[in-house]
Amino acid sequence: MSDVVLTATEDAVRIITLNRPESLNAMTPEMLDTLTRAAAEAAADPQVRCVVITGAGRGFCAGGDVKAMAASNERTSAGNGGGGLVSRVDVLRQQEEVSRLLHEMPKPTIAAVNGVAAGAGLSLALAADLRIASDQARFTTAFAKVGFSGDFGGTWLLQRLVGPMRARELYFLSEILDAQRALELGIVTKVVPHEQFWPETIALAKRLASGPTLAYGRMKDNFVYGETNTFADTLTREAENMIASGQTEDHRNAARAFVEKREPIFHGR
Structure with missing residues (x-):
């Protein structure tokens, strides 16, 4: 380069x-x-x-x-x-x-x-x-x-x-x-x-x-999508991204860490 x-x-x-x-x-x-x-x-x-x-x-x-x-x-x-x-x-x-x-x-x-x-x-x-x-x-x-x-x-x-x-x-x-x-x-x-x-x-x-990489990516997708789409359509996009981010290893580990009162560790998976 x-x-x-x-x-x-x-x-x-x-x-x-x-x-x-x-x-x-x-x-x-x-x-x-x-x-x-x-x-x-x-x-x-x-x-x-x-x-x-x-x-x-x-x-x-x-x-x-x-x-x-x-x-x-x-x-x-x-x-x-x-x-x-x-x-x-x-x-x-x-x-x-x-x-x-x-x-x-x-x-x-x-x-x-x-x-x-x-x-x-x-x-x-x-x-x-x-x-x-x-x-x-x-x-x-x-x-x-x-x-x-x-x-x-x-x-x-x-x-x-x-x-x-x-x-x-x-x-x-x-x-x-x-x-x-x-x-x-x-x-x-x-x-x-x-x-x-x-x-x-x-x-x-x-x-x-060191944060929830996949969740950050979906947050950005929500923002970018919402810049040029209606509120109703953005609600749908948020719902899709929310459900998808809930399927990640990072979410499952973070939810477990919350219950166990400890800091989560995110791996971007």
């Missing part, structure tokens, strides 16, 4: 690190292709029970590499390729799969936001189930500043966190939010002093990785 994205596994936690620290982990096509593969592999690996995505150095992800975009625009204007509109849409949509994977994979995902999260970098963080922010983190949609409309699911995700009116404001005006303001708006789950940021993030990830 390319070194612009690093992966490591620690106690059933897969850590995916964007690794272009010199550019605040700005996205390139190589990074996005590698990132999507890394997320797909983590989603499919039964030994991985929680996924953490973070950035190397001072930033989480500054969004797309605007310098590279400007150079590409110059080549396209000069008639040196660039591909048709449909092909470019298809390429971007495939790259955006990383957001869908983080949002939908049947295991908890955490965005560990160590620094700036801007543009598509913010969208990527929003796609995770939980967001832990360093007190040095900064957040901005950024798209309007470079004449873009937004991608990687940010518009869909942000309005569900802060409401449609506030999301529009954040997109139109590209306000820069510090970590505390992001917490107040409900964009992040928790803000942690920078020196404690990584230990607390890993502690949370390991707690989730």
